[in-house]
Amino acid sequence: MLEIRDLRAGYGQSMVLNGVNLDIAHGTVTALLGRNGMGKTTLCRVLIGLLPMTSGTITLDNDSISHMAPHRLARRGLAYVPQGRSIFARFTVQENLDLGLSARGGRIPPHIFEWFPMLAELRGRRAGTLSGGEQQMLALARALVAEPSLLILDEPSEGLQPSRVTAIGDVLLRIVADKRVTVFLVEQNLALVRRVAAITAFLVDGVIAGGAAGRDLSPQSPLIQRYLGL
Amino acid sequence: MGAFLTWAPLLLDALSFVLVLALVALGLVVIFGLMGVINLAHGELFMLGAYTVVLAVGWGVPFWLAVVLAPIAVGAVGWLVEVLLIRRLAARPLDTILATWGLAIVLQQAAVLAFGPGSRSVARPTDATVTFAGISYPAYRLELMAIAALVLVATMALFARTRVGLRARAAIADPDMAAALGVNVRRVRAQSFVLGAALAGLAGALVAPIISVDPHMGFGFLVPAFLSILAGGGVSLGGVLGGAAIIGGADSLLGHWMSPVVSQIVVFLIAIVAIRLRAARAAGS
Numbered sequence: 162m163l164e165i166r167d168l169r170a171g172y173g174q175s176m177v178l179n180g181v182n183l184d185i186a187h188g189t190v191t192a193l194l195g196r197n198g199m200g201k202t203t204l205c206r207v208l209i210g211l212l213p214m215t216s217g218t219i220t221l222d223n224d225s226i227s228h229m230a231p232h233r234l235a236r237r238g239l240a241y242v243p244q245g246r247s248i249f250a251r252f253t254v255q256e257n258l259d260l261g262l263s264a265r266g267g268r269i270p271p272h273i274f275e276w277f278p279m280l281a282e283l284r285g286r287r288a289g290t291l292s293g294g295e296q297q298m299l300a301l302a303r304a305l306v307a308e309p310s311l312l313i314l315d316e317p318s319e320g321l322q323p324s325r326v327t328a329i330g331d332v333l334l335r336i337v338a339d340k341r342v343t344v345f346l347v348e349q350n351l352a353l354v355r356r357v358a359a360i361t362a363f364l365v366d367g368v369i370a371g372g373a374a375g376r377d378l379s380p381q382s383p384l385i386q387r388y389l390g391l
Numbered sequence: 392m393g394a395f396l397t398w399a400p401l402l403l404d405a406l407s408f409v410l411v412l413a414l415v416a417l418g419l420v421v422i423f424g425l426m427g428v429i430n431l432a433h434g435e436l437f438m439l440g441a442y443t444v445v446l447a448v449g450w451g452v453p454f455w456l457a458v459v460l461a462p463i464a465v466g467a468v469g470w471l472v473e474v475l476l477i478r479r480l481a482a483r484p485l486d487t488i489l490a491t492w493g494l495a496i497v498l499q500q501a502a503v504l505a506f507g508p509g510s511r512s513v514a515r516p517t518d519a520t521v522t523f524a525g526i527s528y529p530a531y532r533l534e535l536m537a538i539a540a541l542v543l544v545a546t547m548a549l550f551a552r553t554r555v556g557l558r559a560r561a562a563i564a565d566p567d568m569a570a571a572l573g574v575n576v577r578r579v580r581a582q583s584f585v586l587g588a589a590l591a592g593l594a595g596a597l598v599a600p601i602i603s604v605d606p607h608m609g610f611g612f613l614v615p616a617f618l619s620i621l622a623g624g625g626v627s628l629g630g631v632l633g634g635a636a637i638i639g640g641a642d643s644l645l646g647h648w649m650s651p652v653v654s655q656i657v658v659f660l661i662a663i664v665a666i667r668l669r670a671a672r673a674a675g676s
């Protein structure tokens with residue numbers, strides 16, 4: 162569904178991504194693991210159009226989307242849950258969800274509140290007053306309101322207690338099963354990746370250094386030892 | 392009773408000035424909030440609104456139609472300015488300030504060339520007065536106040552209650568995230584400039600019959616508009632009204648028993664006190 166070829170990008174003179182090649186297959190969860198500062202967030206920002214790439218190509222369903230503006234990519238079906246969530250803290254939960262409709266208009270699909278029952282009760286609350294776990298659910302729900310075809314998640318489990326991480330895993334498994342959303346999941350949480358990802362790639366020094374089927378990843382596997390230094 | 396009879400018209404005059412000032416200031420705030428642009432040509436957009444009415448009425452257009460045309464015409468000018476000037480200077484705030492300052496001078500000179508340096512006037516649509524509780528007051532000023540209040544409320548409702556307004560607020564709060572959600576941030580910014588310009592144009596159109604219209608009239612409104620924003624606390628829409636009430640109210644009322652120069656100085660002092668009070672409160676909370 163998404164093909165990344167020889168992608169290079171960085172900030173000013175310093176290159177962060179040095180030729181990334183990655184395929185994300187339709188209807189799967191593809192995970193990306195990598196140590197801090199390897200460029201995972203940089204890759205996400207390039208994919209969603211917030212950071213211009215220096216060279217390379219990105220193709221979505223055989224169309225080049227290499228230099229598309231973010232709002233156009235959103236309308237093409239990409240949705241993004243950034244690291245740190247970036248919810249609109251001073252807006253209500255409802256307003257945050259409504260913003261998810263910017264890409265396609267219409268109404269909030271009813272299944273959103275099936276997937277995130279707690280958000281139904283929190284609609285009138287200011288998003289900034291939600292707990293970290295609730296904010297992460299809101300960020301995820303806001304992305305799904307757009308009914309995207311490709312969901313890009315940057316470390317959704319960061320800073321959450323294990324039960325919340327499990328809840329995120331439940332939602333991911335469910336949306337992939339129900340709606341055939343494709344998910345690109347950047348994570349450091351190995352347990353979450355093993356549970357949901359069909360394929361896992363490793364980002365090391367700005368290139369994809371290897372890949373594995375998700376369920377083969379045990380903490381003892383040589384890939385993990387080598388690329389994450391656990 | 393006697394005091395009421397003398398004071399009521401003065402207070403109404405002050406209120407009409409406050410409402411017009413709030414329209415001008417609100418336009419500035421919309422442009423600053425969404426674009427980060429301090430538009431020093433805002434007073435000239437106001438001036439263009441007034442001249443639009445003078446010209447249109449001169450051509451035989453009914454007054455109220457001219458009042459509707461003015462914000463459209465000035466909004467169109469705003470759109471051109473955004474496309475030709477502001478957009479090219481995006482993310483260079485200092486250059487934008489200089490550019491809008493230059494634009495202000497150009498527009499003033501253009502007005503001098505087109506309409507002459509002297510002042511023009513336009514007849515009020517009605518000379519009727521409304522008599523209430525023993526005071527009679529020009530009907531046009533009451534109409535002006537009603538329209539200004541209505542447009543202020545409508546603009547605030549646009550931002551607070553509609554989807555378009557929600558997207559604009561999102562573009563202010565976090566432009567990257569808004570864009571990633573599908574908001575065309577650049578277009579929202581251009582629209583905000585047009586809206587801000589149109590508000591200035593409407594304000595100019597509304598006051599055209601009650602003040603003298605000349606190429607330099609904009610500056611007289613730009614300064615109190617900026618002071619209103621500062622006194623009212625920056626970019627909140629509600630603060631604009633409060634700031635305009637303080638600055639416009641003082642300006643208008645003090646002028647009745649002080650020389651213009653002294654009253655201007657007092658207005659500045661009031662503005663400084665209001666700004667400092669706000670700063671102290673912000674630091675305390």
Ligand SMILES: Nc1ncnc2c1ncn2[C@@H]1O[C@H](COP(=O)(O)OP(=O)(O)OP(=O)(O)O)[C@@H](O)[C@H]1O
Binds near residue numbers: 196201
């Ligand atoms: N805005 C920026 N300007 C300059 N350098 C940046 C910027 N953002 C990130 N970098 C640098 O780019 C490199 C990759 O950062 P990135 O955030 O993509 O890493 P990451 O893999 O997401 O890390 P983490 O796991 O900590 O989130 C780092 O060296 C970082 O310092």
Ligand SMILES: [Mg+2]
Binds near residue numbers: 201202203244315
């Ligand atoms: Mg990161």
